[in-house]
Amino acid sequence: AAGVIQSPRHLIKEKRETATLKCYPIPRHDTVYWYQQGPGQDPQFLISFYEKMQSDKGSIPDRFSAQQFSDYHSELNMSSLELGDSALYFCASRFGGLNTEAFFGQGTRLTVV
């Protein structure tokens, strides 16, 4: 079965650079979530999209932006990268509303040096 695909799997950037993370949800899933997980931390909700519209926003810095495209894939754009942005970034998708399960991609490990 198709799963959530994230790319790239690993990314190394320098401070003040920009990065773009991509997420391809499971086919027919209409909701996409982005999470940031630092070392030893639980996943922190960044932002979500439902049917290509932003549906909720969490602790996403102003330097970050995201969107969901017509084919339902989503991109997380991160600018002016800081050392503290180094983390594992997960994308998850679900279909059908509040009470359905979400499935996660394998994540993108971002290292800012």
Place this chain on the structure above:
Amino acid sequence: RKEVEQDPGPFNVPEGATVAFNCTYSNSASQSFFWYRQDCRKEPKLLMSVYSSGNEDGRFTAQLNRASQYISLLIRDSKLSDSATYLCVVPPGTDKLIFGTGTRLQVFP
């Protein structure tokens, strides 16, 4: 108070033991509850969904107590491969998924 709180752990148990974790949530509007398992540096993987009073899948049982606003996860006959972090996820009546801090389980021989 955090929206979703879990037993701090770590739980160190021998193979074959029964272990239970609790997760409390603050938003009474929550209707669905999920347990995910996360291995080190990997993505969370869905373990169980709970929509009514509980759910059982083999060695795993999840119970929901709406009055006290907590869910529990019981693992019977623990295996070495059960060693992982168990995350409680509670949608607070909106679209986002709120994770608990996770409970680390270490099963030893």
